[in-house]
Amino acid sequence: MADALLKVSGLTKRFGGVVASDDIVLDVARGELHAIIGPNGAGKTTLIGQLTGEIRPDAGRVHFDGQDITELQVYERSQLGLARSFQITSLFLDFTALDNVALAVQAHAGHSFHFWDDARRSRELREPARDALKRVGLADRGDVLVSNMSHGEHRQIELAMALATKPRMLLLDEPMAGLGPDESSRMVRTLRELKRELTILLIEHDMEAVFALADRITVLVCGRVIASGSPSAIRTNAEVRQAYLGEQEVVTDAGAAHV
Amino acid sequence: MSGMITPRNAFVAAVIVVLALIPVYAAMTGNTFMMTLFTRIIILAIAAVSLNLIMGFGGMVSFGHAAYLGIGGYVIGILAKEGINTGFVQWPLALLVSGLFALGVGALSLRTRGVYFIMITLAFAQMVYYIANGLDRYGGDDGLTIHKRSEFGGLLNLSNRTVFYYVCLVLLLATVYVVWRIINSRFGAVIQGARSNDRRMRAIGFPTFRYKLVCFVIAGVICGLSGALLANHTNFISPAMMHWTRSGDLIVMAVLGGMGSVFGPVIGSVALLVLEETLPHLIGFASHVITGKEVVAAKEYWQLILGPMLLLIVLFARGGIDGLIASARRG
Structure with a gap:
């Protein structure tokens, strides 16, 4: 694919005898929302770890916007515009929501070897942070300590932080995990808005959300890509049905399901 | 954020005023011991504040911070011995050498975490300690007397208490x-x-290692300054300046005073050293009341009282003394 923003080829990672990523090939086109699904243990988290740079692959390459980023550090990939949100909420708990997001803004506002001026009074940091909070629906929660906020709000802040780094692509690792129905539908709404301007790679268990949002879906089983295509193609794919076995119904019905 | 006059700020201001008035009190009463004690408190408070920058705010628990006290002190002592008494050379060099040492220690230790970090910082400090022990020309383990304090032309006369x-x-x-x-x-x-x-910081785009390293160096430089002052204060340097128990004292000061604030370690330094001086007298007094005569041997057990006090602070006041005062208002 010529216009792929993220291009993964031959990605392989072994942990002892277990092949967590087995020759994965994946293209995420500019502007699309690409979902990755697969049963537990399919190697989704290992894959995202290799995309963000926390895990080094044994073989294969990762290209972002034409540049080979396979050897780049985590922070270097972030600087290029590849942002991620964490599956397990990973915030600065003893900071306020606004401080959390402002820190993400700061990471992309030049170097931070500024020792003297009060960072909390910097418009350059606070304004974009406030905007990002607003986009995820937390405009009036900025001054609350993160440790005093709900799990659903944490997920929103995770997203706001990823947005605040002005990314070109978002890697979202199960943004719906642990959310109630209301919070889930709010997250789906937010993601639907975001996909208009950003390329998104979404890893998610919530099939309803995946089929509602994704332009394309890649199915990962035992570290291997067994299918990749449009939601309707995936829904009717025999191999995918087989892989999901008992969950077959979920896959089949998800598109049409109502809550 | 609720106004400047809080009990906590008033307390900090009071501590500063008391520190500022000590020489006046000493002059009026002729109590030179008081001057000596509080000069020492202030110097070690500088070291404790620098330690807290990396430990309290940066989460880097250095168990070798006294090494910089020693390095700062030894630069002063060695230069004085070699006939270079001008502070304009001595002090910048003390800071520079401390900073370079911190750069080396930090570059290695900051690649590790937790207990390993603590052990590596301790190991480096012990290394410097034994090097100082081996410097026969500069007194070896007996230490070295400094005959002249740092000279700053006609600007400052440091020999004046x-x-x-x-x-x-x-x-x-x-x-x-x-x-x-x-x-x-x-x-x-x-x-x-x-x-x-740390992991999240890297994920949002910060190369955290280099920031932590710079922070580590800043703390080392400030503690080197404290060492330079300490050598001038005692007119003496010895490996004991950087014994590992001294690193422990600095940690205690920060924890006791409060790691959550910049001023906490100053309170901790005052509290620890004043207790160290007064507890033996209190015990002596108490033994006099109880037995009718002062039991001198009992005075040595003052740490039996300090220990539980520390324990209580750590268990029940995680913000140290400073944290206690800050929360007192809510009562």
């Missing part, structure tokens, strides 16, 4: 101010973010 005291106090207040600015700056935000969640 009162002048020296105020130089130390001004440097302490300057240190507290500088560290406070750093903590609230962008750099400080990165340091505190890395303490809270």
Whole structure:
């Protein structure tokens, strides 16, 4: 694919005898929302770890916007515009929501070897942070300590932080995990808005959300890509049905399901 | 954020006023011991504030911070022995060598975490300790007397107790101010973010290692200054300046006073050293009341009282004395 923003080829990672990523090939086109699904243990988290740079692959390459980023550090990939949100909420708990997001803004506002001026009074940091909070629906929660906020709000802040780094692509690792129905539908709404301007790679268990949002879906089983295509193609794919076995119904019905 | 006059700020102001008035009190009463004690308190407070920059705010628990006291002190002592008495050379060199040492220690130790970090910083400090022990020309383990304090032309006469005291106090207040600015700056935000969640900091695009390393060097330089002052204060250097128990004392000062604030370690330094001086007398007095005569041997057990006090602070007041006062208002 010529216009792929993220291009993964031959990605392989072994942990002892277990092949967590087995020759994965994946293209995420500019502007699309690409979902990755697969049963537990399919190697989704290992894959995202290799995309963000926390895990080094044994073989294969990762290209972002034409540049080979396979050897780049985590922070270097972030600087290029590849942002991620964490599956397990990973915030600065003893900071306020606004401080959390402002820190993400700061990471992309030049170097931070500024020792003297009060960072909390910097418009350059606070304004974009406030905007990002607003986009995820937390405009009036900025001054609350993160440790005093709900799990659903944490997920929103995770997203706001990823947005605040002005990314070109978002890697979202199960943004719906642990959310109630209301919070889930709010997250789906937010993601639907975001996909208009950003390329998104979404890893998610919530099939309803995946089929509602994704332009394309890649199915990962035992570290291997067994299918990749449009939601309707995936829904009717025999191999995918087989892989999901008992969950077959979920896959089949998800598109049409109502809550 | 609720106004400037809180019980906590009033307490901090009171501590500063008391420190500023010590020489006046000493002059009126002729109590030179008081001057000596508080000069020492102020100098070690500078070291404790610098330790807290990396430990309290950066989450880097250095168990070898006294090494910089020793390095700062030895630069002064060695230069004095070699006939270079001007402070304009001695002091910058003391800071420079401390900074370079911190750069080396930090570059290696910051690649590790937790217990390993503590052990590596301790190991480096022990290394310097034994090197100092082996410096026969500079007194080996007996130490070295400094015959002349640092000279600053006609600018400052450090041999004058009162002048020296105020130089130390001004440097302490300057240190507290500088560290406070750093903590609230962008750099400080990165340091505190890395303490809270290093992995996330890297994920949002910060190369945290280099920020932590710079922070480690800043703390080393400030503690080197404290060492230079200490050598001038005692007119003496010896490996004991950087014994590992001294590193422990600095940690105790920060924990006792409160790691959550820049000023906490100053309170901790005052509290620890004043207790160290007064507890033996209190025990002596108590033994006099109980038995009718002072039991001298009992005085040695003052740490039996200090220990439980520390324990209580750590268990019930995680913000140290400073934290206790800050929360007192809510009662």
